Amino acid sequence: MNLFNLTKIALKAMGRNKMRTFLTMLGIIIGVTSVITMLAIGQGSKESIQEQISSMGANMIMVHPGSDERGGVMMDPSSMQTLKLEDVEAIQKYASHVSAVSPMVSTSGQAIAGSGNWPTTIQGVSEDFPDIRKMEVAEGVMFTDYHIKRAAKVCLLGQTVVDELFPYKETAVGETIRFRKVPFKVIGVLAEKGQNTFGQDQDDIILAPYTTIQKRIMAVTHIQSVYASATSEMESEQAEEEITRALRISHELAENEENDFTVRSQQELISTFSSTSQMLTILLGAIASISLLVGGIGIMNIMFVSVTERTREIGLRMAVGGRSRDILSQFLIEAVIVSVGGGLIGVFLGLVLSYGLGNILGWPVTVTEQSIVLSFMVCAVVGIFFGWYPARKASGLDPIDALRYE
Amino acid sequence: MPHDIIKISNLRRDFNVGAETVHALRNVSFGVKENEFLTIMGTSGSGKSTLLNILGALDKPTEGDYYLDGINVSNLSKDELAVIRNRKIGFVFQSFNLLPRTSALENVELPLMYNSGISSRRRREQAIEALRIVGLADRMKHAPNQLSGGQQQRVAIARALVNDPVMVLADEATGNLDSKTTEDIMSLFRKLNREGKTIVFVTHEHDIAGYSKRTIVLRDGEIIDDYENTGRPAQGS
Numbered sequence A: 001m002n003l004f005n006l007t008k009i010a011l012k013a014m015g016r017n018k019m020r021t022f023l024t025m026l027g028i029i030i031g032v033t034s035v036i037t038m039l040a041i042g043q044g045s046k047e048s049i050q051e052q053i054s055s056m057g058a059n060m061i062m063v064h065p066g067s068d069e070r071g072g073v074m075m076d077p078s079s080m081q082t083l084k085l086e087d088v089e090a091i092q093k094y095a096s097h098v099s100a101v102s103p104m105v106s107t108s109g110q111a112i113a114g115s116g117n118w119p120t121t122i123q124g125v126s127e128d129f130p131d132i133r134k135m136e137v138a139e140g141v142m143f144t145d146y147h148i149k150r151a152a153k154v155c156l157l158g159q160t161v162v163d164e165l166f167p168y169k170e171t172a173v174g175e176t177i178r179f180r181k182v183p184f185k186v187i188g189v190l191a192e193k194g195q196n197t198f199g200q201d202q203d204d205i206i207l208a209p210y211t212t213i214q215k216r217i218m219a220v221t222h223i224q225s226v227y228a229s230a231t232s233e234m235e236s237e238q239a240e241e242e243i244t245r246a247l248r249i250s251h252e253l254a255e256n257e258e259n260d261f262t263v264r265s266q267q268e269l270i271s272t273f274s275s276t277s278q279m280l281t282i283l284l285g286a287i288a289s290i291s292l293l294v295g296g297i298g299i300m301n302i303m304f305v306s307v308t309e310r311t312r313e314i315g316l317r318m319a320v321g322g323r324s325r326d327i328l329s330q331f332l333i334e335a336v337i338v339s340v341g342g343g344l345i346g347v348f349l350g351l352v353l354s355y356g357l358g359n360i361l362g363w364p365v366t367v368t369e370q371s372i373v374l375s376f377m378v379c380a381v382v383g384i385f386f387g388w389y390p391a392r393k394a395s396g397l398d399p400i401d402a403l404r405y406e
Numbered sequence B: 001m002p003h004d005i006i007k008i009s010n011l012r013r014d015f016n017v018g019a020e021t022v023h024a025l026r027n028v029s030f031g032v033k034e035n036e037f038l039t040i041m042g043t044s045g046s047g048k049s050t051l052l053n054i055l056g057a058l059d060k061p062t063e064g065d066y067y068l069d070g071i072n073v074s075n076l077s078k079d080e081l082a083v084i085r086n087r088k089i090g091f092v093f094q095s096f097n098l099l100p101r102t103s104a105l106e107n108v109e110l111p112l113m114y115n116s117g118i119s120s121r122r123r124r125e126q127a128i129e130a131l132r133i134v135g136l137a138d139r140m141k142h143a144p145n146q147l148s149g150g151q152q153q154r155v156a157i158a159r160a161l162v163n164d165p166v167m168v169l170a171d172e173a174t175g176n177l178d179s180k181t182t183e184d185i186m187s188l189f190r191k192l193n194r195e196g197k198t199i200v201f202v203t204h205e206h207d208i209a210g211y212s213k214r215t216i217v218l219r220d221g222e223i224i225d226d227y228e229n230t231g232r233p234a235q236g237s
Helices: A003-015 A018-055 A085-094 A145-149 A159-165 A210-218 A236-250 A266-309 A311-319 A324-360 A369-395 A399-404 B048-055 B078-088 B104-113 B120-133 B149-161 B179-194
Strands: A060-065 A098-113 A116-125 A137-140 A154-157 A176-179 A182-190 A205-209 A225-230 A261-265 B004-017 B020-033 B037-041 B063-068 B089-092 B167-171 B199-203 B214-219 B222-228
Touching: A003 A018, A003 A324, A003 B104, A018 A266, A018 A324, A018 A369, A060 A236, A085 A098, A085 A225, A085 A236, A098 A159, A098 A210, A098 A236, A116 A159, A116 A210, A145 A210, A154 A159, A154 A176, A159 A182, A182 A205, A182 A210, A205 A210, A225 A236, A236 A261, A236 A266, A261 A266, A266 A311, A266 A324, A266 A369, A311 A324, A311 A399, A311 B078, A324 A369, A324 B078, B004 B048, B020 B048, B020 B222, B037 B048, B037 B179, B048 B167, B048 B199, B078 B089, B089 B149, B104 B120, B104 B149, B120 B149, B149 B167, B149 B179, B167 B179, B179 B199
Parallel strands: A116 A205, A154 A182, B037 B199, B037 B214, B089 B167, B167 B199
Antiparallel strands: A060 A225, A060 A261, A098 A116, A098 A176, A098 A225, A137 A182, A154 A205, A176 A182, B004 B020, B004 B063, B214 B222
């Protein structure tokens, strides 16, 4: 008895009970559809979080001062003054996997222009900063090294600040604003970035040369943090190590001393958030798998009913030459056809549902090949696993008893 | 000289029922030659069903030898028995045992489905030929519920013939039919026998025995009579 004949026999037997076959399949169909859809939603939200974090600059590395103690009191890291401009120079000198680096000093205050005013944050940075943070200049120009050397009173405005201070002006470029009594000439406007993942408005900022902020507003010589950009996402980790080494040299730390600064890369942030949404995906997948399991039990149930109902048929098949293993294969193939057929339909419906949700509700969904292959394999395994026992029962029947079964 | 299709010697079949041993068949010996039409008669409990199961290679004797077409069936495995049933025996049952919602043609094809040496084209040809022999060539596409009892039994007989068996084994094949149809079916068996088929018919009805050439009578697991039928069968009595 070859597989082709057995498949034919199984298909005919299923054809005699179309409604029942379909209802049994439905369990698997629903299971696979939900597994694929849930995994697509999980994967989609994971990727959307990753994308949002990347939009802040995927290669970005941030250096903040570490905590330290002064006379037994632990100090707030943000009030530390351990980072200096020399550190930036050291990074530029020693870190070969860093493509751009910018110091950062920021302070908040009221920006005033004409009759309008708006509380915002002014960030003192270098000309490389927009590249690091993936910011673009929409109008006007970015300031240059020339402005930094001279601590020029120029600035670029974020879109929110523009809207608040110059609601009726066609462009803010060329206007003058005042920040803590210092007049700044607006030389550019930044392209809109919207809110980030954490709900912060990324457009509510003013960028100015760091020298200007240090000397003319804050009157300090230290910097609050350093923003750097690795040459690529892959080399982010190497760049992080190089920065750490460069800062240890520049801070003259001995072997046994701990770092007095912290280096964090965007990649770490991504992996932290990814693991959260990974959990979500696993949870959704697990819940959906339960329906697949229930579908499998449905197959087993129907197969048992089928074996009992068809006892005489089994007896006849044995009498005309069907061996035990032929009967076993027949019922096993029936179960596998139901589960794999249901799996195919389920994959199709899962795709339709996933992309439907994506298009109609605008949810981020991503169907991965793995989720299709996985749920399909699970189907085949479910068919064999839950079909095996009823099939064994069928093949173990005694032909004499089976033929006389009423 | 026709050779022996069946050679049975000193056959014994015991069943263990609890602590007791029931001797269903004791010291049964007989032979069936090619082209014989044999009836095995016996009341219920005589052991005829047990003998039928053994003859049909569905069961094995406790002791003794059973040669079917020169093969000693007594020491074969379950799978080997299945192959013997598939190639050497054609079964006809009392309740037809046709697959529901399956055409007559496909029902007849069934035994050949379990013989991988036969192509699907040959399978179809042989099944059509078998249906033609039983006179149902025009009912090939009909499902069992669209056929009368007699027609259903003809389909079952065609199924028994399709693998060209050395022996057709009928188990009360007319038990579910009225007397007119019984006559038709028995005439069909006689015709098949005339054309060279060896037929073994198991029944408890005396009238049926009249159609055959030879009768073996069983009682309490033993053969008590074995005689050649002479003259024409009793018609319609």
